[in-house]
Amino acid sequence: MDFDRGLQDCLPRLRRFAHGLSRNAADADDLTQMTAERALLARDQWVTGTRLDSWLFRIMRNLWIDTARSRARKAAFEAPPEAGESIGWDPRPGVEAAIDLRIAMAAMARLPDDQREVVALILVEGFGYRETAELLDLPIGTVSSRLVRGRTALLAMLGE
Amino acid sequence: MMMTDEQYFAWLDGELDPATAAEVAAAVAADPELQRKAAAHHAMQARLRGAFEVVATAPTTDNVVDLESARSVRAARRVLPSMGQWAAIAATLVVGLVTGTMIPSGSDTTVRTNSGRLIASGGLDRALDTRLASAPLEAGARIGLTFRDKDGAICRSFSDGAAQGLACRDNEAWAIRGLVQGADSGRGDFRMAAGADPGLAALIDSQIDGEPFGAEAERKALDGGWR
Numbered sequence: 001m002d003f004d005r006g007l008q009d010c011l012p013r014l015r016r017f018a019h020g021l022s023r024n025a026a027d028a029d030d031l032t033q034m035t036a037e038r039a040l041l042a043r044d045q046w047v048t049g050t051r052l053d054s055w056l057f058r059i060m061r062n063l064w065i066d067t068a069r070s071r072a073r074k075a076a077f078e079a080p081p082e083a084g085e086s087i088g089w090d091p092r093p094g095v096e097a098a099i100d101l102r103i104a105m106a107a108m109a110r111l112p113d114d115q116r117e118v119v120a121l122i123l124v125e126g127f128g129y130r131e132t133a134e135l136l137d138l139p140i141g142t143v144s145s146r147l148v149r150g151r152t153a154l155l156a157m158l159g160e
Numbered sequence: 161m162m163m164t165d166e167q168y169f170a171w172l173d174g175e176l177d178p179a180t181a182a183e184v185a186a187a188v189a190a191d192p193e194l195q196r197k198a199a200a201h202h203a204m205q206a207r208l209r210g211a212f213e214v215v216a217t218a219p220t221t222d223n224v225v226d227l228e229s230a231r232s233v234r235a236a237r238r239v240l241p242s243m244g245q246w247a248a249i250a251a252t253l254v255v256g257l258v259t260g261t262m263i264p265s266g267s268d269t270t271v272r273t274n275s276g277r278l279i280a281s282g283g284l285d286r287a288l289d290t291r292l293a294s295a296p297l298e299a300g301a302r303i304g305l306t307f308r309d310k311d312g313a314i315c316r317s318f319s320d321g322a323a324q325g326l327a328c329r330d331n332e333a334w335a336i337r338g339l340v341q342g343a344d345s346g347r348g349d350f351r352m353a354a355g356a357d358p359g360l361a362a363l364i365d366s367q368i369d370g371e372p373f374g375a376e377a378e379r380k381a382l383d384g385g386w387r
Contacts, residue, residue: 016216028215037273104211122173123205124212129175144166144175151169155204 003043006052007036013053013125014060019101020120021064023109031067035060057125058135061117068113107157115150118143123151163187172198271336280327280334288316288327288334289386292378305364306381307372314386317364324360326367329386338363 015032022028038059039046046055108116117136121127122143129147133140163184170176171184188194270282280288287301295303304317315328315337325339340360373381 012216016212019212019215101211101214104208124209129170129173141166144170148165148169151201151204152165154208155200158204158207 003046003052007039007056010053010056011036014056017057017060017120017125018064019105020108020124021061021116022105024105025101031060031064034063038063054131054135057121057127061136064117065113104158107154110157111150111153115146115153118146119150119154122147168194168197169201172201271339274333277330278336278339280336284318284320284327285334287320288318290382292375292382294375305372306378307364307368308370309367310369312369314381315364315367317360326360326363328367337367 011032014035015028018028018031018035019025022031035056039056042059046052108120111119118132121132121135122129127135129140129143132138133143136143167176167180167184168188171181171188174181176184188198270280270284271278272281273279279285283300287303291301291303293303293306301318301320304319306314306316309315309328313328313330315326316334317326318324323339326337327334328337329335338360
């Protein structure tokens with residue numbers, strides 16, 4: 001498969017994953033930009049015939065981990081995301097009101113990092129448990145128990 | 161059966177082998193509470209996906225180089241004001257691809273990275289610093305439009321034949337906001353070509369505050385060090 005084409009095709013999904021991981025849209029787009037740059041630099045390391053999307057998601061996830069320390073420092077100076085307080089949607093029956101991206105990101109941001117990445121990959125991106133375990137270098141049991149905790153916390157935040 | 165939370169959710173996600181899945185399904189069928197829980201989680205996941213879907217379906221880098229979809233971005237913007245923001249973000253995304261793959265080596269359009277930002281350097285930096293749009297045609301980058309963006313920074317569009325782009329003043333440097341492969345090589349008249357590429361035009365559209373500078377305002381801005 002052509003690398004440039006594959007990267008370009010994957011960018012929307014990468015950007016969505018970045019939004020699942022990041023506290024705000026600006027950070028998410030920085031992360032997407034960094035991932036695209038890193039991927040182009042490292043393109044020789046991608047093995048033709050293997051899944052390019054998993055390779056790209058892994059680069060993004062590792063960049064995100066690398067910036068965790070500065071992120072935590074920054075977060076200490078910022079107000080905590082107000083997620084739970086303002087969350088809600090149209091309660092009228094039959095109205096499946098979409099939740100706002102900002103609210104979804106705020107709820108995700110309240111999950112611990114290890115749960116957030118699993119939730120983003122499986123519930124939002126649609127990766128399987130096995131793919132996610134390989135992408136994160138984790139045992140599949142760890143993935144599934146983090147997913148249980150993450151989605152349970154999300155349900156409490158995003159309500160019913 | 162004794163069922164763990166992990167098994168229950170693995171069933172919900174379609175991750176169980178058929179035999180175990182059948183056992184869990186039977187247990188859930190016999191338990192209204194588990195059915196209610198399944199419905200609540202399905203709904204939550206659907207809403208979560210719906211919220212993030214807007215990111216994945218926003219116009220992407222294709223729009224910067226693809227005429228047809230760039231047009232649809234512009235059309236969509238009329239309906240949905242925030243689409244302009246997306247177009248701007250999308251346009252910056254292409255920079256990574258462009259710098260990695262498109263700029264011919266030896267081109268006078270030079271771009272370097274500085275703390276993760278893309279900055280004009282070399283001949284491009286000089287042209288942005290010193291050239292007026294009215295400058296006679298010569299080698300190197302030509303300047304199209306000069307304007308202030310919504311944050312008050314001065315921005316200039318440029319082209320050198322190999323690439324067209326938009327750079328804005330940021331910390332005494334020209335930060336690249338967008339870059340597309342140039343399409344005007346060999347054509348003499350670039351005065352109007354700030355909009356030659358629809359993606360670049362959409363980017364300028366989304367950033368500009370008011371009207372572009374006239375010749376006199378451009379000269380004053382140059383004399384004032386682009387502040």
